Amino acid sequence: MWRSCGAGARAAVAHGLGRAPPTALCSVSPQDLAVPNTGWSAAMCEQFQRLLRRAADGSWRRIPSYRRGLDYLPEVVQMAVGVVTRPGPRLFLRSVDEEGAGFEYAIFLHASGHRTQCLCQLGPYLEGHHGFAHGGAIATLIDSTVGTCALAVAKASVMTAKLSISYLAPVPVGAVVVADSRMERHEGRKIFLSCHVRDTKRDTLYAEATALFIQVEDTKPPPAASL
Numbered sequence: 001m002w003r004s005c006g007a008g009a010r011a012a013v014a015h016g017l018g019r020a021p022p023t024a025l026c027s028v029s030p031q032d033l034a035v036p037n038t039g040w041s042a043a044m045c046e047q048f049q050r051l052l053r054r055a056a057d058g059s060w061r062r063i064p065s066y067r068r069g070l071d072y073l074p075e076v077v078q079m080a081v082g083v084v085t086r087p088g089p090r091l092f093l094r095s096v097d098e099e100g101a102g103f104e105y106a107i108f109l110h111a112s113g114h115r116t117q118c119l120c121q122l123g124p125y126l127e128g129h130h131g132f133a134h135g136g137a138i139a140t141l142i143d144s145t146v147g148t149c150a151l152a153v154a155k156a157s158v159m160t161a162k163l164s165i166s167y168l169a170p171v172p173v174g175a176v177v178v179a180d181s182r183m184e185r186h187e188g189r190k191i192f193l194s195c196h197v198r199d200t201k202r203d204t205l206y207a208e209a210t211a212l213f214i215q216v217e218d219t220k221p222p223p224a225a226s227l
């Protein structure tokens with residue numbers, strides 16, 4: 001169903017984008033998944049290369065993406081908190097192992113730290129109405145995009161307090177979309193953001209959203225969550 005990426009995309013991986021550097025404390029280095037795989041459509045690969053080229057001048061940065069939350073922590077933080085003996089929380093956007101079946105995405109952060117763009121391909125497991133992505137999948141994409149922006153602004157843990165979405169047009173399964181988020185206001189612990197989800201040609205506005213994130217102390221899992 002999905003066309004695999006060409007040599008150009010694989011070259012991006014070969015140039016060091018494919019794997020995070022191994023940490024001294026983890027026997028297996030976490031795999032950065034915000035890179036092309038066989039599930040990415042030609043359109044997804046093409047847009048990814050376009051965004052990488054745009055990032056070459058330093059105005060944007062591709063954010064690595066992992067299956068588990070703790071893999072995001074730099075090694076020095078892992079050493080300080082001593083958390084590497086247990087796995088971090090599983091990020092459900094990365095839970096589908098079959099390439100191309102679920103969320104395929106790469107998030108880019110603007111140098112200002114106040115804007116994120118998520119290039120996303122919504123796979124067939126995310127179907128709601130026949131042929132279209134489930135609204136909850138769109139909400140997840142938006143939450144992750146604005147959440148990453150809020151993390152960058154707060155430089156600390158954040159939680160979604162409020163997310164308001166207007167769904168304006170259905171997103172076909174397999175479509176490649178761009179969620180474009182920016183910080184609107186920052187008041188103490190409160191970070192207000194906006195987000196627009198469009199097709200890559202910017203012809204169709206699929207959804208628009210506003211969000212409020214609250215900066216919190218590092219979240220600890222409840223006892224029952226040790227699955």
Ligand SMILES: CCCCCCCC/C=C\CCCCCCCC(=O)SCCNC(=O)CCNC(=O)[C@H](O)C(C)(C)COP(=O)(O)OP(=O)(O)OC[C@H]1O[C@@H](n2cnc3c(N)ncnc32)[C@H](O)[C@@H]1OP(=O)(O)O
Nearest residue numbers: 069072143144147148158159160161162189190212214216
């Ligand atoms: C996202 C990135 C993913 C990409 C990967 C990047 C790296 C990944 C690495 C690692 C993983 C990171 C994990 C991802 C997380 C994803 C985001 C979620 O989905 S979070 C889950 C859903 N959200 C909840 O479950 C919150 C439940 N609610 C709460 O826990 C609390 O209500 C909380 C923390 C939001 C606020 O509680 P308080 O006790 O800390 O603070 P108070 O005093 O209540 O509020 C502070 C101020 O905010 C206002 N406020 C709070 N909630 C509001 C609301 N709903 N509407 C309007 N104002 C609100 C209040 O009125 C107050 O304002 P005044 O300071 O008085 O001016």
